Amino acid sequence: MLLTETAEDIRTMKIRGAGRIARAAAEALREYAGTIEVSDLAAFRTEMQEAAEQLIATRPTAVSLPNAVHAVMSGLSGADSLPEARSALRERADTFIRSSLHAVEEIAAIGARHISDGDVLMTHCNSEAALACILEADRQGKEIEVYATEVRPRNQGLVTIRTLNDAGIRTNYILDSAVRYFMNEVDLVIVGADAITVNGAVVNKIGTAQIALAAHEARTNLIVAAETYKFAPRTILGELIEIEERSGSEVLPDTLARALSHVRVRNPAFDVTPAEYVDLIVTEKGAIPPGLAYSIIKEYLGWSIGEFHKGLVMNSENHE
Numbered sequence: 001m002l003l004t005e006t007a008e009d010i011r012t013m014k015i016r017g018a019g020r021i022a023r024a025a026a027e028a029l030r031e032y033a034g035t036i037e038v039s040d041l042a043a044f045r046t047e048m049q050e051a052a053e054q055l056i057a058t059r060p061t062a063v064s065l066p067n068a069v070h071a072v073m074s075g076l077s078g079a080d081s082l083p084e085a086r087s088a089l090r091e092r093a094d095t096f097i098r099s100s101l102h103a104v105e106e107i108a109a110i111g112a113r114h115i116s117d118g119d120v121l122m123t124h125c126n127s128e129a130a131l132a133c134i135l136e137a138d139r140q141g142k143e144i145e146v147y148a149t150e151v152r153p154r155n156q157g158l159v160t161i162r163t164l165n166d167a168g169i170r171t172n173y174i175l176d177s178a179v180r181y182f183m184n185e186v187d188l189v190i191v192g193a194d195a196i197t198v199n200g201a202v203v204n205k206i207g208t209a210q211i212a213l214a215a216h217e218a219r220t221n222l223i224v225a226a227e228t229y230k231f232a233p234r235t236i237l238g239e240l241i242e243i244e245e246r247s248g249s250e251v252l253p254d255t256l257a258r259a260l261s262h263v264r265v266r267n268p269a270f271d272v273t274p275a276e277y278v279d280l281i282v283t284e285k286g287a288i289p290p291g292l293a294y295s296i297i298k299e300y301l302g303w304s305i306g307e308f309h310k311g312l313v314m315n316s317e318n319h320e
Ligand SMILES: O=P(O)(O)OC[C@H]1O[C@H](OP(=O)(O)O)[C@H](O)[C@@H]1O
Pocket: 015, 016, 017, 018, 019, 020, 124, 125, 126, 127, 128, 129, 130, 156, 191, 192, 193, 194, 204, 205, 206, 225, 269
């Protein structure tokens, strides 16, 4: 079943990247809504809520996941019959997927304006949104060069350098620990985001905060490419973004770890870059300074008391 498969693929990172995770979850709910065999609307609601919770539980940090799930599930609220509910969910899922893909295109166009001919860029991890800006700048004929990090332990940098290579962009593949060494050669750092808080702090792949610090020291600008559904409404209530800590075996093989009984491997997948190290956040609605994160949440996501986790959630009525 697509739902179980998708949940497992997100958990194991076969499907990864905050935007892709969001679209995969919407697609899984769409398929589930169309195929589950139930006799009435009440049973349908229960099944769908369980499916939604199963998806949300897979990875805790990327807020795009609960935001996508809420966007789809909001279709349930106005439905009076089972066929109506099924079609409303399918429609919401299609709308979310379409607007997510469109958002990446918009971000590419806006982000590319901040990349100048001759720029040396640095990126970290594999962000569809950040890469879209780089690819668009290249497509516009700007001569650019990129430093791309390895991204231990999952090596998402390999995906990034393949994309850059295929586009014929001059790319330097560097160790995560070589960021400060090369920072003086960099004109602009561009990264994605898994979540953005109301005060403009950016949660992204582990190592981003260190890169931001090095960029700040070298007076190199750092921009973040993120769709509006990466903003976290619940942070308005002071809720913190949970940082996923993955298995130590991603860092150190179990056989080795077993021989080192006093050693504990720590493997947080994300870190938090404070707003003061972020120059600009490029969303599909325009580029904003991080201090305006609240306005994105208010204007484009909206907030209301949600069905899940008793928190503030995205009001998908505002989502298009
Ligand atoms: O949505 P897009 O821009 O593709 O990616 C945003 C972020 O999602 C990824 O997380 P992971 O690799 O799934 O842990 C990276 O942290 C990346 O910067």
